[in-house]
Amino acid sequence: MQVRTSMPINNEPCVLALGNFDGVHLGHRRLLEHGLRQAEELGVDLSVLLFEPHPLKVLHPERGIQLLTTNQERLNYFEKIGVDTVFLIPFTREMADTSPEDFVEKILIPLGAVRVVVGFNYSFGAQGKGTPELIQLLGKKHGFGVSVLQAQMLEGRVISSSSIRKALLQGDIPLAFSLLGRSPSLSGTVIHGEERGRLLGFPTANILPAEDLLIPKRGVYAVWSTIDDRCVSGMMNIGMKPTFHDMYGISVEVNYFDYDGDLYGRELTVHIKERLRDERKFNGINELLLQLKTDKMKAESLLKECL
Known part of the structure; x- marks a missing residue:
């Protein structure tokens, strides 16, 4: 698996998965597995776009964040799942001020995205104004497909990083295990x-x-x-x-x-x-x-x- 820390000018075509992927839990894995199937059908690689540091550290440093995995652990899990390339892009105030349209035109398209895979609650661009619905519209405009995965459930419970954090803070290891899948x-x-x-x-x-x-x-x-x-x-x-x-x-x-x-x-x-x-x-x-x-x-x- 390649880890690239700078923006390519013209990257090879890829299916691009977007998200923070903190914990790389069962919901994330289902999204990435969907991306793998899409990549196989299109005959291209599966790539992941990550920002480092976590956007909340730049946007709201006073809040503090409680991550489930280190950056290296995330990369290790991506490699096991079958991701081909991870774009590890610095997140700055300038990046935070990028409009949703510029995010697509200056980041997603140069990364070679022919299809984008996101979760139902994914947000992007300045003030998080970009939504899955907007990225679908921009995809039609620029000629790339978009897959939006709905909330992933386990025994009637939404699989999310926040629910895993809550379980760990309550000492509920069986619940955290079931949502993480490990x-x-x-x-x-x-x-x-x-x-x-x-x-x-x-x-x-x-x-x-x-x-x-x-x-x-x-x-x-x-x-x-x-x-x-x-x-x-x-x-x-x-x-x-x-x-x-x-x-x-x-x-x-x-x-x-x-x-x-x-x-x-x-x-x-x-x-x-x-x-x-x-x-x-x-x-x-x-x-x-x-x-x-x-x-x-x-x-x-x-x-x-x-x-």
Whole structure:
């Protein structure tokens, strides 16, 4: 799969999928699979147009965003699905001020779009004034086709990034799993922590989550990661260490069960299997250790193999 970070002058004809694709969830995959079928019928490649950074970071930096996947994770999922090319275009204030008509004429047409695939709620152009209906009209004017996929449903529920965010913030891992079509995950860099876990016999990798990623609800989770090309199971705590601190920022710590190598500075993706319990304050070290042993037993029974 090619990743192109600048606008081509005259790109080869392609089916072009548009959207943010945060999470690359089941709804996104159905849209991309539709695009693949269109590309095969037309004998062209399937391409995806992405903006970096996320437009909300430029338009509303005060709001903050909670992404489900890093940019690299999105690219990895696109490649697995069969996308041929990703156009990763910088999103600037100038880009934000582009009219819907200029967006089509100066971006979509130069990218070689012979057919565009969008979701029912896709918006584009200055102030999001461009709608799927408008892009269909502009497609007729400029000679490219447009496919608009309606809301994708799962058991009566709309599949959306916002519903997955809500599920993760509520600790509802089964719902997030069903909407994503895979385990939710959290990626970041292993940094130095207080190293208290090592003294307790439960050494942890302290994860600094990648910028703008959503952090699920506080609590203890059964998790796994691929480390050195093998699946390593463990348990993750997201919380504020109330047993040891009255006030502490949110931390993410993973105790891997069968790994004793040096992880400092490594980039890890932690896949979440199930939420085990809420975070709570314990009455001393011994009570905490008893609970950690129970947590480990539960996690091990859930993680007999990587999913």
